[in-house]
Amino acid sequence: MRNFLHVVLCVAPLCASAVVQAQPSSYPNKPIRIIVPYVAGGPSDIFARAVAQLLTEAWGQPAIIDNRPGASGNVGIAVATRAPADGYTLTTVSIAFAVAPSLDGNIGYDPVRDLSPISLLATINNLLVVHPGLPVKSVKELIAFAKARPGEVTFASGGAGGAQHLAGELFATLAGVRMTHIPYKGSAPGLTALIGGETMIGFTDMLITLPHVKSGRLRALAVTGSQHSALMPALPTVAESGLPGYSVTAWFGLLAPAGTPSDIISRINAEIRKGFGTPQLKERFGAMGADAVATTPEQFAQFLRVEMAKWSKVVKAAGIRAE
Numbered sequence: 001m002r003n004f005l006h007v008v009l010c011v012a013p014l015c016a017s018a019v020v021q022a023q024p025s026s027y028p029n030k031p032i033r034i035i036v037p038y039v040a041g042g043p044s045d046i047f048a049r050a051v052a053q054l055l056t057e058a059w060g061q062p063a064i065i066d067n068r069p070g071a072s073g074n075v076g077i078a079v080a081t082r083a084p085a086d087g088y089t090l091t092t093v094s095i096a097f098a099v100a101p102s103l104d105g106n107i108g109y110d111p112v113r114d115l116s117p118i119s120l121l122a123t124i125n126n127l128l129v130v131h132p133g134l135p136v137k138s139v140k141e142l143i144a145f146a147k148a149r150p151g152e153v154t155f156a157s158g159g160a161g162g163a164q165h166l167a168g169e170l171f172a173t174l175a176g177v178r179m180t181h182i183p184y185k186g187s188a189p190g191l192t193a194l195i196g197g198e199t200m201i202g203f204t205d206m207l208i209t210l211p212h213v214k215s216g217r218l219r220a221l222a223v224t225g226s227q228h229s230a231l232m233p234a235l236p237t238v239a240e241s242g243l244p245g246y247s248v249t250a251w252f253g254l255l256a257p258a259g260t261p262s263d264i265i266s267r268i269n270a271e272i273r274k275g276f277g278t279p280q281l282k283e284r285f286g287a288m289g290a291d292a293v294a295t296t297p298e299q300f301a302q303f304l305r306v307e308m309a310k311w312s313k314v315v316k317a318a319g320i321r322a323e
Contacts, residue, residue, distance in 0.1 A: 027087055027264055032063040034254075035091040037076025039069045043290070047121045047252045048092045050284075054275035055268070071107075072096045072161070078108035081115060085259035087268070090118065094252050095163045098307035102315040103161045111308070115255040117300040118265055119272045122290045124250040125225040126167065127209050128238055129218045130201045131194060139222050139242035142201070146177035153179045156199040158187035161320055166311060167203035167224055167248040169318040171238070174246050194218065203248065206231060206289040225249040231289050251307075253300055265297055 032055060036048045045067065052063035068076030073096050083089035100107050109115070128139070136142045146153040157164035160183045172179045182199050184190035191209065194202045195217050202209075203224055210231060212218045222238040223229050226247040238246040254272070256265060275281060276294035285292045295303065314320075 027267070028059055028061045030088060031061055032087070033066050033083075033089050034063055035076045035080045035089065036065055036067045037069060037073035037091065037093070038067070040065075040067050043122075043124065043250070043288075044073075044092045044094055044252055046288070047290075048254075050275075050281065051090075051092075051121065051254060051272060054271050058271045058275075072100065074100055074104075074107045074109075077115075080255070081109040081257055083257050085116075085257040085261075087256065087260055087264035090254055090256050090268070091115075092121070092252060092254055095166075095250055095307070095311075097253075098304060099161060099163075099166060099311045099315065101308065102312040103320060111304075114258050116258050116260050116265060117297050117304060118254040118256055119269050119297065120251060120253045120293050120295040120300045120303055121272070121276070122252050122285055123225065123293055124288075124290045125206055125223045125227070125229040126164075126248065126250060127204050127206050127213070127220050127232075127235075128171075128201065128222045128224055129194070129204055129209060129213065129220050131197050131199070132216065132219050133197060134200050134219075136221070137219070139236075139238055142221060143175045143177060143242060146172075146175065146179060150178045151180055153177070153201065154182050154199040155179055156182050156184060156190040156194045156202045158190050159183050159185065161315075163248070163250055164190065164203045165320070166314055168201075169320065170248060170314050171203070171243065171246060173314065173317055174243055205250075210289075229289065230286055251303075253304075269294075269297055 034048045034052055036045045038044045048065055052065055055063040068079055073094060077091055077093060080089055080091035097111060101111055130136060136145050155168040157168060165181055168179060168181060184193055187205060191204055193199050195212055206229060209218065213220045220235055222236050222241050224238055226237060273294040276292040282292050
């Protein structure tokens with residue numbers, strides 16, 4: 001018996017060691033995929049690559065970008081919801097994510113039930129601009145002009161239900177005016193039409209619009225967000241220049257499939273908040289008109305709830321339907 005116990009006591013540590021060695025390494029032990037539901041080169045892609053670089057450098061495992069465009073982002077996001085909830089598949093989302101449920105009841109996933117928020121990543125301030133031939137030089141003058149001509153003021157967008165369209169509809173609702181929406185197949189064609197005088201006003205991407213403002217081909221009246229832009233610090237917000245309560249900011253965030261362990265979400269979030277808080281990254285984003293705004297998962301979840309409720313009201317009021 002003593003010999004048997006001796007053998008057991010000697011073998012037990014070896015067995016325990018074998019069990020430990022058989023267990024998988026701690027997360028992450030393989031590449032991480034970040035789905036970008038848009039084409040390469042756009043804002044979502046840029047911010048996703050910033051996250052990928054941070055995670056790769058922090059953990060030594062490659063974070064790989066997987067561009068899956070289609071249906072205003074819904075194709076790629078739906079792919080993410082069907083992935084294992086193990087922290088190895090993430091997805092970026094934009095303002096379209098908060099709008100989609102109100103536009104289309106069959107987007108292929110439930111944005112609340114099927115995904116877990118990780119962090120807001122960045123926001124971009126847009127511009128309210130007018131063609132220089134329009135005789136208005138302020139938001140108040142634009143509202144007065146539109147009220148005197150119901151339905152005659154036209155505004156361009158990159159497509160029905162997009163951020164630019166919704167920004168215009170929110171403006172019209174809060175100002176109590178009726179404007180006519182002219183959708184184009186993309187932001188660039190919409191901007192070209194505005195410069196050419198086919199439409200009168202636009203709620204446009206600051207970075208691509210700024211050169212045309214500086215050249216005099218367009219006139220900037222205000223920024224659409226709640227804060228001034230470092231690229232045009234003297235330009236007021238729409239809210240403070242005649243339309244209280246107005247705020248539209250393009251935003252981008254990161255989510256994981258629902259059921260992803262909370263400790264993994266916390267680890268990813270911690271790396272994002274650390275990296276996005278550095279002066280280098282803030283300066284890099286600032287050069288493209290964006291602000292790095294990493295949040296906690298709880299803060300991002302609350303942000304999404306507010307955005308979904310806000311745009312649901314706008315979509316219903318304007319009678320917008322998905323294209």
